[in-house]
Amino acid sequence: MDVMMPVMAGLEAARYIRWSNKANARDIPIIAMTANAFTEDRRRVLEAGMNEHLGEPMGSEVLLKTIAKS
Template sequence: MEETKGSILNGMHFLCAEDNDLNAEILRSMLDLKGASCVICSNGKQVVEAFEESEPDQYDAVLMDVQMPVMNGYEASRRIRTSRRPFGKTIPIIAMTANAFAEDIVRSSEAGMDAHITKPIDENKLKECMLRLLASR
């Protein structure tokens, strides 16, 4: 198994939107094992509120479940992108969804998401995604 300190995820802080308790626990455990931390919100409205209250650079990225109660991930992403907080325009937002059809990827992009990964989250795909997003900044 890869050592924590050698992982791209080591030391990163994620703001996560996940309404399923089991999926949230799996995500938290996976990130913990790689030396990353996260704050998990159970709906899009909570994620937007947590983002609005955050400091610049408090989070390295947002992991956004797409299908959630109260406010879905698409709307939450749009609100982050149009936030009064300038870093809302640049923070990487990664869609997390079981839907991997081309139209789902397009819809995520149209909502302001930078990447799209399928559930269950594979740590290698998350690492590759973060490497790609960080290299493009």
């Protein structure tokens, strides 16, 4: 999920998904994709309920390994 989406930011969207009443809301893998790669950015992503933080640009191998792990 892009952290900087135009209508609803990724952090807000992740919180919405995680705290919704859907049965699988806590199990859906959410991976942040963002150019914001500082430690604070990673902390905010994880606090919002995302599973992983990937800084852009990233190689396809990194993305595929992260998806497989999630």
